[in-house]
Amino acid sequence: MKKYFVLSVLGLLAAGQSFAQTGFTKTPKGALYNIVKPGNGAKVKVGDVITFQFTQKNDRDSLLGSSYKMGQPAKVQVQPSKSVADLMEVFSLLSVNDSVLVRVPTDSIFAGHEESRPAFLPKSSYLNFGIKIQKIQTMDEAMAERTAAMEKQRTEQAALAEKMRTAEVPSITAFIADKKLTPVTTASGLKYIVTAPGTGRKPKPFDTVMVNYVGHTLDGKVFDSSIAEVAQSAGLQQPGRNYEPIKFVVGGGQVIPGWDEGLLLLNEGSKATFIIPSKLAYGERGAGDDIKPYSPLWFDVELVKVIAGKGKPVTPAVAAGKKAAPKKAGAKKPAVKKKVTRK
Template sequence: MKKALLLTVFVAAYIGQAAAQANYTKTPKGALYTILKAGGGAKIKQGEVITFQFTQKNDRDSLLGSSYQMGKPAMVQVQPSRSVSDLMEVFTVLSVNDSARVRIPTDSIFAGREDGRPPFLPKGSYLNFTIKVEKTQSLDEAMAERNAAMEKEKTERAAMAEKLRGEEKATLARYIADNQLTPQTTTSGLKYIITTPSAGRKPVNGDTLLVNYAGRTMDGKLFDSSIEEVAKAGGLQQPGRNYEPIKVVVGDGQVIRGWDEGLLLVNEGAKAKFIIPSALAYGERGAGADIKPYSPLVFDVEVVKVIPGVRKKAVAKTGVKRAPAKKATGKRAATKRKVTKK
């Protein structure tokens, strides 16, 4: 009795599927399609560029992809079909404003490469598309529209960058006024104050410096420090960090430009405050959650020691190139990343 019931269910399901398939037209390569809503326009021609919305599902109605999820319609130039899955056979029977359902047999897609078949597309199943054609254009029209959109986006990005640079300039001025600072300014825009002078050795490019520092955003948030007391007072969590001065070969591009320039102005044993515009720090990219794009930064630094760049002098005499410095790794790399280049 149970076997008979199962057989009846199977036959009913097969008949239902066959009836459903009867409403579809089959293309030469084996795709099945049915027009859900006819737009009534001229058929799409090869060479035209079509703009269309789509959803892609498996037989269990699981969504595999969607232009609606992507936030914009798909575009493709209609060309001779190379495989059943490229939908080119179906596009040429549609017109603007047509909606269609298309079924692609997965056995055709994975023929000869069954090892690439995912479990959600088993043998005998179909890949199911719902398509709505929104627009057709010539290739020249599509390219002109694309170029215009790119130019518009470029203009909008430039306008936004200009706005953010203006806001940055105002933020810097407000910070200096609110803190009653009188910094010196270099030609690059770096602002600095020697807070604790020293008669110690002044570094030159190629010297190795041992530097203690604390880095803050304009609103005073501490995002990095080599000094344990400062880190704890600022609520900065840096688990596993060895709190000690970091080594910097000044002028070697190991650190942000504001540091490379500013450290040359600080004698051994001296302390300084650097107010670094974003152009000399992380610019339009920013750096993580704390340092937003176009963010000026404040660093309190102390040059603990200047080690003369003996190796650099030797290179100048012999012409032998130095091996590149090894990159910091692990947790140490994470702490250094805030002041080093991105």
């Protein structure tokens, strides 16, 4: 069956072409081929990377695979042929822009493992292919092209992300004006207002904190809370949840970056409002139905308790909010871990 799956990436050039025609040549391994439209371009060599369009059919004209349906051509490096199933001996006979019809005997493909033969490829039948060679490259040329394409994609994604982040600014500005707020803005872009100062100690990175919170989108929708009355009033469905301050290591990447930064600015007992741009929240991914990609968020928080002592540091990627920190065995699952979720 392995050989069959190798063939599944190849195919037949035109859905309506008939293979009951003369003009086929037999390869040493038993494939039949007919170059129906020569391209007269550069010849394929072993080691080259070829780009080609394909479709694939059985003898009943049923389409089994198609690069056209996949939306992009196939690529493969031409290697010395190991079996009739790999079609490498046919590829090595072709040139740029050649259109070729190929018939591969299924008896050769399934020799020794007939139990893997599907019903649509009976004995004495053929797999029928059509291939059009679009491009021939050396491996270095193909790798350079791939690298350039990836770099272009990264550049385009970065430009889109910056455009979306810039589009957040008017909504944040309107929110602040509507609420008549005068926040402090940090270098990262976090905005915060201390609404009730606390008198306790400030947490240090990797201290453990206990926090009550209410999370809103800027249009006022409550998407999560550690407070039972708030969750009930907002209609949140969080069956089995214990409504109590959540406990986690601050600065350890267990929550979104805006929280890690903002909580380190507060004293124990403080209440504050955080206005968090998406780059310090859930960025391009968003979180569930309520938090769309590139959504700034609004949190009301209360730093209930600070417990001195080093928590477990995490990698820079985790601390930057790339992924959640691992949960210790037996620890309670925090309500806010990498993202504030609706439960």
